[in-house]
Amino acid sequence: MMPQQSSDNRQHQRRLPVSIRWFADLRVNDNGHEAPARRVTCERIDMTTILYRLGRFCARHARAVTVGWVVLALALILAGSRFDGGNADAIAVDGSDSAVAQTLLDRAFPGRSVDPSPVVVEAPSGKLTDKTYQDALNATAERIRDIPGVSAVSGPPAAGTPALSTDGRTGYLTVTPESASAATVDLAERVRDATAPATDAGLDVSIGGQLGQQLSKSPVHTSELIGIVMAVIVMLLAFGSAVAMGVPILTAVLSVGSGLALLKLLGNAVDIPTVAATLATMIGLGVGIDYGLFLVVRFRRLLAGGLSAEEAAARTTATSGGAVVFAAGTVIIAVCGLALSGVSFVGWLGYSAAIVVAVSLASATTLTPALLGWLGPRINRFSLPGSRHRTTVADHAELDTTVWARLAVRVAKRPLLTALAATVVLLALSAPVSTLRLGQMDSGKLPTSTESRRSYDALAEGFGPGANGPLRVVVEMVDPATAPPGAKNAAGQDPRAQDPRLVALGAVLADTPGVREVSAPVVSADSAVAVFSVTGQTSPSDESTVELVHRLRDTTLPQALAGRGAEGHVGGLTATKADLAERISQRLLLLIGAVVAFACVLVLLAFRSLWLAAKAAAMNLISIAAAYGVVVAVFQWGWGIHLLGLDGPVPIESYVPMMMFAILFGLSMDYEVFLLSSVQEHWHATRDNRRAVSLGLADTGKIISSAALIMVAVFASFLINSSPIVKMFGLGLSVAVAVDATIVRCLLVPAVMVLIGERQWQLPPLLDRLLPRISIEADPAAFDPPPVAAAAGEHLPTDDEDTVAFTGHR
Numbered sequence: 001m002m003p004q005q006s007s008d009n010r011q012h013q014r015r016l017p018v019s020i021r022w023f024a025d026l027r028v029n030d031n032g033h034e035a036p037a038r039r040v041t042c043e044r045i046d047m048t049t050i051l052y053r054l055g056r057f058c059a060r061h062a063r064a065v066t067v068g069w070v071v072l073a074l075a076l077i078l079a080g081s082r083f084d085g086g087n088a089d090a091i092a093v094d095g096s097d098s099a100v101a102q103t104l105l106d107r108a109f110p111g112r113s114v115d116p117s118p119v120v121v122e123a124p125s126g127k128l129t130d131k132t133y134q135d136a137l138n139a140t141a142e143r144i145r146d147i148p149g150v151s152a153v154s155g156p157p158a159a160g161t162p163a164l165s166t167d168g169r170t171g172y173l174t175v176t177p178e179s180a181s182a183a184t185v186d187l188a189e190r191v192r193d194a195t196a197p198a199t200d201a202g203l204d205v206s207i208g209g210q211l212g213q214q215l216s217k218s219p220v221h222t223s224e225l226i227g228i229v230m231a232v233i234v235m236l237l238a239f240g241s242a243v244a245m246g247v248p249i250l251t252a253v254l255s256v257g258s259g260l261a262l263l264k265l266l267g268n269a270v271d272i273p274t275v276a277a278t279l280a281t282m283i284g285l286g287v288g289i290d291y292g293l294f295l296v297v298r299f300r301r302l303l304a305g306g307l308s309a310e311e312a313a314a315r316t317t318a319t320s321g322g323a324v325v326f327a328a329g330t331v332i333i334a335v336c337g338l339a340l341s342g343v344s345f346v347g348w349l350g351y352s353a354a355i356v357v358a359v360s361l362a363s364a365t366t367l368t369p370a371l372l373g374w375l376g377p378r379i380n381r382f383s384l385p386g387s388r389h390r391t392t393v394a395d396h397a398e399l400d401t402t403v404w405a406r407l408a409v410r411v412a413k414r415p416l417l418t419a420l421a422a423t424v425v426l427l428a429l430s431a432p433v434s435t436l437r438l439g440q441m442d443s444g445k446l447p448t449s450t451e452s453r454r455s456y457d458a459l460a461e462g463f464g465p466g467a468n469g470p471l472r473v474v475v476e477m478v479d480p481a482t483a484p485p486g487a488k489n490a491a492g493q494d495p496r497a498q499d500p501r502l503v504a505l506g507a508v509l510a511d512t513p514g515v516r517e518v519s520a521p522v523v524s525a526d527s528a529v530a531v532f533s534v535t536g537q538t539s540p541s542d543e544s545t546v547e548l549v550h551r552l553r554d555t556t557l558p559q560a561l562a563g564r565g566a567e568g569h570v571g572g573l574t575a576t577k578a579d580l581a582e583r584i585s586q587r588l589l590l591l592i593g594a595v596v597a598f599a600c601v602l603v604l605l606a607f608r609s610l611w612l613a614a615k616a617a618a619m620n621l622i623s624i625a626a627a628y629g630v631v632v633a634v635f636q637w638g639w640g641i642h643l644l645g646l647d648g649p650v651p652i653e654s655y656v657p658m659m660m661f662a663i664l665f666g667l668s669m670d671y672e673v674f675l676l677s678s679v680q681e682h683w684h685a686t687r688d689n690r691r692a693v694s695l696g697l698a699d700t701g702k703i704i705s706s707a708a709l710i711m712v713a714v715f716a717s718f719l720i721n722s723s724p725i726v727k728m729f730g731l732g733l734s735v736a737v738a739v740d741a742t743i744v745r746c747l748l749v750p751a752v753m754v755l756i757g758e759r760q761w762q763l764p765p766l767l768d769r770l771l772p773r774i775s776i777e778a779d780p781a782a783f784d785p786p787p788v789a790a791a792a793g794e795h796l797p798t799d800d801e802d803t804v805a806f807t808g809h810r
Contacts, residue, residue: 008135020505048318055317058366059310059373061571069367070523073254076261085267088273090180091345096579096806101474101571108524111151115573116174117209120458127168136201149187154177168463188214195707208455216724218448230713238706242382248292254365256284259356269787284356287718298374309376313369328361332668334595341587346655404701408694419751422743429626432633439651440577442540446723466516469540469574473532478565480527496523501564508560514548538688540574541651549578549709595665605774611760619681620668623744627736648726665738673747675700689758693750
């Protein structure tokens with residue numbers, strides 16, 4: 001027997017979204033029979049419910065939420081400025097030979113194991129050994145030694161020392177920070193200020209190494225401003241309203257500012273790479289503005305449909321907010337997948353981006369609905385003259401009149417031809433990726449105006465290009481190093497360096513092909529470890545330098561130390577980056593496989609289709625391959641490289657492809673989900689696959705294009721950054737998004753969906769029973785009350801078992 005329900009209760013149940021499952025009221029007594037005196041109501045909460053209630057709460061308390069966000073953001077920014085932990089580019093590849101070498105150095109030379117930064121000095125006339133210059137250099141060295149955070153400073157270059165060039169006009173001091181994390185911008189600026197005696201004496205001074213890189217960082221504020229201005233223009237044209245445009249801009253700026261402040265605070269506990277903040281800014285601005293765009297579009301349509309501001313904001317959060325949560329979650333998990341590299345440096349590049357995206361997500365689901373609820377109809381104020389923009393949901397007839405509909409019809413008429421043409425273009429863009437070579441960047445690729453480049457050029461001219469990246473050969477001895485009988489104790493030299501094993505090894509190292517110079521060994525206090533500085537004949541970025549590293553490890557050291565009770569390792573930044581490139585090459589396929597598998601599972605759960613899951617993975621992969629191809633053609637081949645302000649081809653830093661893949665796969669899922677959600681909605685309405693694809697493209701084409709244009713503008717604005725690595729990310733990400741939003745989403749995806757046909761909406765019965773049902777974006781109409789109350793005892797309308805009434809019978 002069907003228990004009766006009141007009209008109020010039935011209407012209350014119908015106001016909730018379809019994805020909320022309510023169980024009908026049960027009236028039971030202790031014996032299990034019906035008893036009107038007792039009622040039990042059970043409710044299952046899901047993401048749509050949570051987002052709906054969150055959006056409604058924020059809209060209802062709009063002023064408090066908005067003020068709270070502003071206060072929190074300002075507090076974080078102030079705290080980040082006050083307690084900035086700085087950046088550290090210390091790279092350690094666990095389990096590698098360079099990591100073993102660094103461990104030995106840390107243990108044997110505490111406080112002096114960090115790679116030193118050279119302070120290069122050039123005499124415009126005369127020689128550095130002239131008394132005037134020597135006095136100035138001595139004063140400079142003393143001032144640098146007094147700086148907190150400096151562990152050691154080598155003496156000024158003098159005659160007969162390796163620190164003086166053969167012509168006597170170029171030399172260097174070395175500055176060793178106390179730790180890798182101590183090599184901050186503040187320390188670098190203090191060191192530069194301490195060189196005043198040398199510059200006052202007329203010497204040309206430039207700083208290299210880690211300290212020089214800190215001084216050579218290009219500020220990102222200009223790129224941020226350009227990206228924001230371009231986003232403003234695009235959204236003004238898309239929205240036709242200055243107020244509507246301002247909401248995504250405000251939320252993105254606050255979220256990015258808060259996220260970067262969190263990174264500064266985290267810098268006190270962990271090593272945050274220097275480039276992490278720049279990448280996080282690029283991604284944070286792009287996704288933050290895009291998320292705001294999607295939410296504002298939905299809100300204006302719901303508002304135009306007659307809803308109150310509070311209800312429209314709540315439904316916006318429950319519907320488009322669900323897609324935002326899905327997209328942001330995909331990006332976060334994808335970039336966190338960089339931890340699979342096994343390298344902390346690369347992992348924190350991903351974590352940093354994930355933190356900023358997470359803050360952007362929090363802003364989109366709380367601050368944005370608060371602003372929308374606060375503004376209400378004022379969201380359409382300050383419209384552009386003559387602007388006419390649709391804010392209501394278009395019916396099928398209206399969609400058929402759009403430019404996107406005409407494009408969709410053409411694609412649907414010739415799906416095979418369209419798919420083949422798009423594939424040919426994408427394969428052409430992807431072709432250069434077959435020649436991709438992972439390498440390492442050095443300061444010789446930076447603009448000539450930067451501090452690091454000036455230091456690099458001066459060292460290369462005076463001491464050869466290899467002086468910019470010396471290798472550190474670390475020898476661990478079972479028997480301590482000892483001075484041989486009768487060894488002379490020369491001034492400034494350690495007699496233990498004359499140990500026959502070390503002397504013999506030094507000679508072998510000097511005779512190794514590719515070696516330009518070998519320093520005298522430095523022996524640890526316990527005489528168990530010795531370290532040689534080996535200068536190669538080629539620059540750190542040259543492939544010959546990597547070959548030298550492997551030659552030393554595989555041949556020179558094993559042969560020279562065999563049977564001598566000693567073991568040699570090759571370390572230093574140059575060797576570490578070679579190990580990083582090798583590790584990335586080993587782990588890249590693992591990352592790709594893990595991220596692709598994860599994305600396929602998400603699409604399978606969201607759209608319940610094996611075809612759509614496989615298609616989404618394939619489309620995303622081909623978009624990323626096209627981006628890789630363009631990056632290789634421009635940076636590795638040198639096509640148009642001068643347009644980016646670089647002198648010539650540069651190596652592709654080893655972690656760039658891995659980082660790009662994680663970011664782009666996450667971002668591509670954003671547009672994929674948005675398009676598929678619309679196509680699926682029209683499929684349920686029409687049950688005509690070709691028609692659903694056309695309507696889905698017509699309904700989302702403008703929004704996807706606007707969002708992609710904003711993302712491209714933000715990413716491309718970072719091409720003006722002086723760092724070639726940032727330029728790589730800027731070009732690769734902007735090209736990938738442009739290709740993904742045009743050739744892939746507007747041509748290839750619709751064509752493939754038409755070719756697959758209706759089977760893409762079917763799932764094998766076994767999987768259909770096993771897989772849980774999740775909903776990305778609820779239908780706003782599901783929140784509406786029914787026009788007529790159901791009669792007593794009548795079943796509530798159901799949608800694919802989303803509502804189940806328990807009546808005692810199943």
